Amino acid sequence: xxxxxxxxxxxxxxxxxxxxxxxxxxxxxxxxxxxxxxxxxxxxxxxxxxxxxxxxxxxxxxxxxxxxxxxxxxxxxxxxxxxxxxxxxxxxxxxxxxxxxxxxxxxxxxxxxxxxxxxxxxxxxxxxxxxxxxxxxxxxxxxxxxxxxxxxxxxxxxxxxxxxxxxxxxxxxxxxxxxxxxxxxxxxxxxxxxxxxxxxxxxxxxxxxxxxxxxxxxxxxxxxxxxxxxxxxxxxxxxxxxxxxxxxxxxxxxxxxxxxxxxxxxxxxxxxxxxxxxxxxxxxxxxxxxxxxxxxxxxxxxxxxxxxxxxxxxxxxxxxxxxxxxxxxxxxxxxxxxxxxxxxxxxxxxxxxxxxxxxxxxxxxxxxxxxxxxxxxxxxxxxxxxxxxxxxxxxxxxxxxxxxxxxxxxxxxxxxxxxxxxxxxxxxxxxxxxxxxxxxxxxxxxxxxxxxxxxxxxxxxxxxxxxxxxxxxxxxxxxxxxxxxxxxxxxxxxxxxxxxxxxxxxxxxxxxxxxxxxxxxxxxxxxxxxxxxxxxxxxxxxxxxxxxxxxxxxxxxxxxxxxxxxxxxxxxxxxxxxxxxxxxxxxx
Ligand code: SAT
Ligand code: MN
Numbered sequence: 001x002x003x004x005x006x007x008x009x010x011x012x013x014x015x016x017x018x019x020x021x022x023x024x025x026x027x028x029x030x031x032x033x034x035x036x037x038x039x040x041x042x043x044x045x046x047x048x049x050x051x052x053x054x055x056x057x058x059x060x061x062x063x064x065x066x067x068x069x070x071x072x073x074x075x076x077x078x079x080x081x082x083x084x085x086x087x088x089x090x091x092x093x094x095x096x097x098x099x100x101x102x103x104x105x106x107x108x109x110x111x112x113x114x115x116x117x118x119x120x121x122x123x124x125x126x127x128x129x130x131x132x133x134x135x136x137x138x139x140x141x142x143x144x145x146x147x148x149x150x151x152x153x154x155x156x157x158x159x160x161x162x163x164x165x166x167x168x169x170x171x172x173x174x175x176x177x178x179x180x181x182x183x184x185x186x187x188x189x190x191x192x193x194x195x196x197x198x199x200x201x202x203x204x205x206x207x208x209x210x211x212x213x214x215x216x217x218x219x220x221x222x223x224x225x226x227x228x229x230x231x232x233x234x235x236x237x238x239x240x241x242x243x244x245x246x247x248x249x250x251x252x253x254x255x256x257x258x259x260x261x262x263x264x265x266x267x268x269x270x271x272x273x274x275x276x277x278x279x280x281x282x283x284x285x286x287x288x289x290x291x292x293x294x295x296x297x298x299x300x301x302x303x304x305x306x307x308x309x310x311x312x313x314x315x316x317x318x319x320x321x322x323x324x325x326x327x328x329x330x331x332x333x334x335x336x337x338x339x340x341x342x343x344x345x346x347x348x349x350x351x352x353x354x355x356x357x358x359x360x361x362x363x364x365x366x367x368x369x370x371x372x373x374x375x376x377x378x379x380x381x382x383x384x385x386x387x388x389x390x391x392x393x394x395x396x397x398x399x400x401x402x403x404x405x406x407x408x409x410x411x412x413x414x415x416x417x418x419x420x421x422x423x424x425x426x427x428x429x430x431x432x433x434x435x436x437x438x439x440x441x442x443x444x445x446x447x448x449x450x451x452x453x454x455x456x457x458x459x460x461x462x463x464x465x466x467x468x469x470x471x472x473x474x475x476x477x478x479x480x481x482x483x484x485x486x487x488x489x490x491x492x493x494x495x496x497x498x499x500x501x502x503x504x505x506x507x508x509x510x511x512x513x514x515x516x517x518x519x520x521x522x523x524x525x526x527x528x529x530x531x532x533x534x535x536x537x538x539x540x541x542x543x544x545x546x547x548x549x550x551x552x553x554x555x556x557x558x559x560x561x562x563x564x565x566x567x568x569x570x571x572x573x574x575x576x577x578x579x580x581x582x583x584x585x586x587x588x
Contacts, residue, residue, distance in 0.1 A: 004165035005135065005158070009118055012137045012171065017109040018116035024144060026154015031145065035061065035323065038141045046356065048142050052326065056337040058319030063142055063327045065199055066177045067355050070328055071371045072202035072209070074453050077184040079214065081457070088458025089566045099185045103194040106181055110139075110173045110196070117144040119170075120157035123212055123279075123293035128391035130225075130279055130291050132216070133161045136170035136206045142325075143172060143204050146375050149296040149322050151207045168192070168215060170206030174199045186210060188218035188456050201298050201327075201373060212277045212293050214456035221457060221465045224472070225281045229450045231259040232274040232290050234385050234394065235505060238267030243509050246278055246290055246477075247400040248450040250430040254484055254497065256299045258400075260311035260383055263502030264534070270502075271385035272311075272378070273394060275299065281393065286474030289393035294378070296322070301329050301340040301372045308342065308498055315381045322377040328354040329374075330367035340368035397512045400505075402482040403430035403447065408552040409483035411495055411545040412504045413524040414511060418470035420524065421479025423578035425449045426463055427560045428481075446563040460570020467574055480508055481524070486545055494541050503530050521548045522585035550586045557583055 002010070013021055024030060038049035038061075049061040079091040080099040087093040094102075117138050124131030134157070138144060147153055161167050169192040175181060182197030193210045195203055202209045216227030234242040249255040259275040274292030283289045297315075304312050316324055326338040332348040339348055347367070351359035354369040361367075378384060387394050401424060403409065409429075415421035426448045446452065448459060455462050470476060482504060484497040507527050510516030518525035526546050560579065564571050 003163050005120070005161050005167070008135060008169060009137075012116065015108060016111040016116055016137070016139075016173065018111035018114050018139065020115040021118060022115055023118040024120065024148070024154050026148065026152070026156070031148060031323065034141055034145050038145065041141060049145075049325070052338060053336040054319075056335060057316055057324060057326070060316075060324040060326060060338070062329070062331065062338060063325055064354065064356060065328055068179050069177050069198050069200050070369050071200060072453070073179070073182060073184070073198065076179070076182050077186075077453075079186045079188065079456055081188060086457055088460060088570070090452055090455055090459040094185070096187055096189070099187070103183065103185055103196060106175065106183070106196050107171070107173055107194065110175055114139040115141075117141065119144055119147045119153055120161060121147060121151040121153045121207055122157040122160060123151060123207060124291050125389045125391045126152070126156045126160050128291060130281055130391075130393065131160075132168065132293070133157060133164065133166065134168035134170065134207060134211060135161070136172060138172040138204070140172070140174050140199050140204065142199055145323070146201070146205050146298075146325060147207060149325070149375050149377050150205055150298060151295050168211050170211065171195070172204055172206055174204070184210065186214050186456060188215055191215060205298070208277070208294070208298065209454055212279075213451070213454035216279065216293075216456075217451070217454070217462065218456040220279075221461065224469075225279065226466070226469060228278050228280060229276065229454050230274070230278040230290075231255055231276065232278050232292055232394065233259055233261070234271040234273060234387065235263070235509060236269040236271060237509065242271065243397050243512060244290070244394040245398045245400055245505070245508070246280070246396055247402070248425070249402045250404070250428070250447045250450045252300050253402060253404045253430060256297070256312065257309045257498060258501065260309055260315070260381065261502055261505075262311060262499055263505070264499050265502060265506060265531070268502065268506070270383060271387075272381050272383045273385045273388050275378070280396070282469065282472045283392070283395075286472070288396040288473055288477055290396050291390075291393040292378075292388065296375060296377050298373055298375050301326065301338070301343075301374055302366070302368055302370055303342040304340070305342045305344065311381065311383050315376055316374060318380040318382065321379040324377075324380070325375040326372070327375070328369040328372035330354055330359055340372055341366050396477045398477050398508050399479045400482055400508070401425045401428055401449070401480065402484065403428045404485045405429060405431065405444070405483050406485065406487040408549065408556050409481065409486070410526065410547065411484075411486065412480060412482045412507065413521065413526050414518060415479040415481070415524050418473070418476045418479070419467060419574050420578055422463065422466045422470065423575050424479060424481045424524065425466070426575060429559065444559070446559070458567070458570055460567035460572070463575055464572045467572055478508070478512055494545055496535065496537070500535060503532065503535070506531060522550070523548055523553070523582065548586075553586045554588060557586070557588060
């Protein structure tokens with residue numbers, strides 16, 4: 001009798017018809033062999049991976065994708081639930097039958113002449129009751145190697161799966177990388193994702209957004225937990241006490257910088273547990289606990305430099321574990337190293353740009369793609385927390401939400417209680433960025449909990465689920481909203497950001513410990529003061545950063561109402577009450 005895992009592999013072999021099947025064991029030798037294959041296999045005369053200068057970034061490889069395949073494609077991403085209402089207005093919907101017909105048509109026999117990599121992987125520590133078993137099949141050796149960095153691939157997963165039929169099924173093929181034949185279909189009820197036509201991270205590394213957020217959020221609703229688009233950090237104070245925070249920000253909002261922050265205060269230290277995804281459970285003691293289901297970081301390269309994120313540079317230069325991949329950066333030909341805008345002030349004089357052409361700075365275009373990425377093991381991070389892999393997770397004392405807003409949203413405010421925190425998170429807005437295709441850069445889009453593209457079911461039901469979780473938590477974390485991106489009338493950032501954000505985090509810790517005061521405002525609690533020693537910022541600027549402009553908020557309420565209206569009566573009464581309360585306070 002074959003096991004459910006063997007049956008799945010056989011079924012996929014019959015369906016996709018690869019020439020070869022390779023089942024990953026996760027070993028070091030395997031990684032070497034796969035890298036060799038990736039160096040030899042070419043697409044349009046370009047090897048899938050080429051080795052970079054190990055003196056600059058040790059153990060690192062370069063990948064250039066098709067130029068039509070550089071970001072997630074939200075408009076081609078579907079949640080295929082039996083009814084449209086279950087998927088909600090926040091998702092593209094297709095009926096499971098129609099979606100399967102479409103995908104079967106595209107994928108039947110699509111691996112002819114290719115190798116099917118079977119990638120058994122675990123999200124979370126095998127010892128953890130919160131961990132999940134998964135298998136992805138893919139015809140991309142880049143995906144196989146990336147998954148090996150991003151999750152726990154191989155033996156541990158195969159063993160944990162054992163005879164069980166309870167595992168996620170990810171079915172992926174790059175196909176012919178044609179955007180007209182590209183779909184990412186989610187089947188939450190079947191614990192399955194089918195993805196065709198893209199090799200890009202969020203479309204192809206199915207453990208990431210597809211499983212660990214969209215499918216997992218659906219499972220979380222059923223099973224009583226939360227799958228969130230959040231970093232996890234532990235902030236150590238001089239007395240050694242560590243306070244654990246979660247943080248949710250829309251893509252490319254400084255989330256990764258916060259995950260590896262170096263506080264400005266002596267004696268304070270940020271320990272990194274996760275940079276993108278958190279699975280959150282209510283423990284037996286009624287406390288919220290979070291684990292990072294991932295094992296690597298898939299970060300945006302541009303803007304990452306010694307001065308903006310020195311710890312990430314140190315991570316990328318560390319070769320203790322796993323090779324590091326760079327995708328769609330440019331190449332400095334003088335020394336065969338990856339380069340991107342923000343890595344150094346000087347622009348190297350002889351570069352190949354992300355599309356493989358000689359870089360001509362006079363054209364004024366960036367050399368690296370704005371969404372070029374690195375894929376690196378979290379174990380390479382010098383700030384990795386000792387608790388990173390704790391099967392129980394870490395106890396959460398604060399949740400930080402944020403967005404990128406030029407106006408309206410103050411530097412920081414604290415919600416009075418869980419329900420008002422859920423309301424605050426539900427109204428996050430952020431100016432759009434280069435990480436997504438299908439939105440125009442620079443307009444404000446509502447992105448509740450930074451989950452709009454990742455919530456695998458109706459967002460109205462998701463808000464309700466958040467409120468339900470609050471009822472189960474005995475000692476709820478404090479919920480904060482931040483905005484590092486306020487601009488003045490000349491378009492200049494008002495807050496320095498980066499390391500100075502630790503000044504705001506310090507206030508949060510003091511609030512959690514009951515050591516700092518706060519003033520009540522129309523939208524929540526705000527600092528009476530922040531520790532600003534050594535910072536050149538005027539009192540007038542701080543007053544604006546820490547104030548509520550009622551006219552701005554009146555406009556904001558209009559946008560919130562418009563957004564809420566999309567969900568009709570799915571918006572929980574608690575949130576409508578919060579909104580009405582806000583309207584009263586700002587004089588509507
Ligand atoms: O979707 S990815 O995980 O590839 C990148 C992102 O956060 O947008
Ligand atoms: Mn993300």
